[in-house]
Amino acid sequence: MRQATVIVTAALLVGVATATALTAAGTPPAGAVLHGAGVALVGVFFAAAGTLAAQVFPSRAAASGATVALLGAGLLSMATVRRPR
Numbered sequence: 297m298r299q300a301t302v303i304v305t306a307a308l309l310v311g312v313a314t315a316t317a318l319t320a321a322g323t324p325p326a327g328a329v330l331h332g333a334g335v336a337l338v339g340v341f342f343a344a345a346g347t348l349a350a351q352v353f354p355s356r357a358a359a360s361g362a363t364v365a366l367l368g369a370g371l372l373s374m375a376t377v378r379r380p381r
Contacts, residue, residue, distance in 0.1 A: 303343040311336020342367065 315332025319325055345366055349359040 300343060300347045303346075304340050307339025307343055308336050310339060 311332040311334075313332075314335045315328045318328035318331060323331075342363065346359070346363045349362045350356075353359040353362060
């Protein structure tokens, strides 16, 4: 459980760093915080998915494969839903 805590903390720090960098670059604070929160929550989601997969699957390869498949499905769904204007 300690490893999951470290990974979630790192994801949250990346979100805070993203929001800080965007604010320093001149982005409106509300948008910078929203983007930083989104980055942090994506990291937390995949940390949780990896932790869950590690508990469910008997081998490291199967857990990694399931988590990468989830990431691929998420990216594929974003590519099909978002259409450029």
